Amino acid sequence: MRGRAPSGPETGDNRPRPGLRSTVLVACLAFFVITLDTTVVNVALPSIGQQWGGQVSALQWVVTAYTLLFAALLLSAGAISDRVGASRAFTIGLSVFTLMSALCGLAPNLTVLIAARAVQGAGAAVMMPASLALVRQAYDSPAQRARGIALWTAGGGAAVAAGPVVGGALTTGLGWRWIFFVNLPVGLFALVGMLRAPRSPRGHSSMDPVGQVTAVLALAALVFAVITGGSGGWTSPTTICGFLVAVLAGSAFLLVESRQSDPAVPLTLFRIPSVAVCTSAGLALNFGYYGLVFVFTIFFQEHRGASALTAGLMFIPMTAFTTLVNLLAGKLTNRYGPRLPLILGQVIQTVGILGLLLVRRDTPTALLLTLLVPLGIGGGLAIPPLTSAMLESVPHERAGLASGVLSAARQFGGAIGVALLGALIADSAHFMTGMRISLVVGAAVLVATTLGVALFLPGSPKPAAPSTPVPGTEEPATVSLRPDGLESR
CATH class of the missing domain: 1.20.1250.20 (MFS general substrate transporter like domains)
Structure with missing residues (x-):
């Protein structure tokens, strides 16, 4: 199913109107931040572990909880953006991401930090396709649209390169909690910027909730089993149960997707x-x-x-x-x-x-x-x-x-x-x-x-x-x- 943004978003010189220019800036900045959060945490892990005595297996979840939910929910994120409109989906995802960044920074223990990271990843998954939609909606000219997308992708590339340095500098200078607090002014700035953004049209894309749930369960169980295997032994009952759940959920996912008329x-x-x-x-x-x-x-x-x-x-x-x-x-x-x-x-x-x-x-x-x-x-x-x-x-x-x-x-x-x-x-x-x-x-x-x-x-x-x-x-x-x-x- 294909479509175009509403006509007339650009000025005569093929640049977006001021409101749309700020929307493009916000979308690119948001993509930078959600990509940064896939790499910025790594160098802070030893400091996090020292504070709470966390073993490697616990620290792995600080990273994987984010990327796991990010990966799994990408399967439905485009459909969500379609059904509620890109601007609404982006605002919802950005709000969740920003709130969870605050909770990560204030986390009293590793359990809360890991849970907040998981929800933060879910917010990032909703944001990402919506942010690209906002960039594409800002232009009717294919050439200008390509430049907007290039700016969007450049933000992601810069984030991957900057992540370890930013994480190291913040952890050494201010403490590991600031790798999450730094997202707050960015998130608030982006939310204010979205006040000027035009509303995106809603679509009618179908959802696949059963397929999405089984996909999340299968991927999470597999990651759980692998991490547990490293810390508790590959033949421990917990590890074996994790692999068993992964197989069952994965089989259910394949069965559901094979019978869906419009699968994820x-x-x-x-x-x-x-x-x-x-x-x-x-x-x-x-x-x-x-x-x-x-x-x-x-x-x-x-x-x-x-x-x-x-x-x-x-x-x-x-x-x-x-x-x-x-x-x-x-x-x-x-x-x-x-x-x-x-x-x-x-x-x-x-x-x-x-x-x-x-x-x-x-x-x-x-x-x-x-x-x-x-x-x-x-x-x-x-x-x-x-x-x-x-x-x-x-x-x-x-x-x-x-x-x-x-x-x-x-x-x-x-x-x-x-x-x-x-x-x-x-x-x-x-x-x-x-x-x-x-x-x-x-x-x-x-x-x-x-x-x-x-x-x-x-x-x-x-x-x-x-x-x-x-x-x-x-x-x-x-x-x-x-x-x-x-x-x-």
């Missing part, structure tokens, strides 16, 4: 080999990226004695190269199609992960930072062609759906990466052994998806990709095909 995730989509391998590759890239950022954050602070600020600064070379290579990836995709740069990016990231096996507690800092760079280069090179390949694999009218599925898969890849790789380092007495196993696992997953791409993704001389930012940010045509302005390109 049409299973027929995965009968297209290139869709299946692109979804798997997106999951694998974020699995390694976010999982290893979590592992090395713990390594820098607890095993090398770095401060939170120093730990954040140590990720700068990696994230800087990610951003730079991201620009090159778009040119390579335009020239050679998505297959070659996607394979090359995964190979570079795999080689980089294996190179990190050389790291020891006393490895010189310069060498350590150099070894981290290929992890960022590989991700920056692979993500834009991945998006392009996904969109090329489906008919035009399903491009928004495919992009939404890819976004959800990438977010879940980050959640399960933190869960599994974090579980492998849960025993602090054998941290280095666990870290090396986590590196091998991350590399093995990427090898599998690289082979899948090589075997099942055809070459394409005519890529049709929007340039996409670094791992963790979302694609320009995210959960789209909505009458409120989220039509796919």
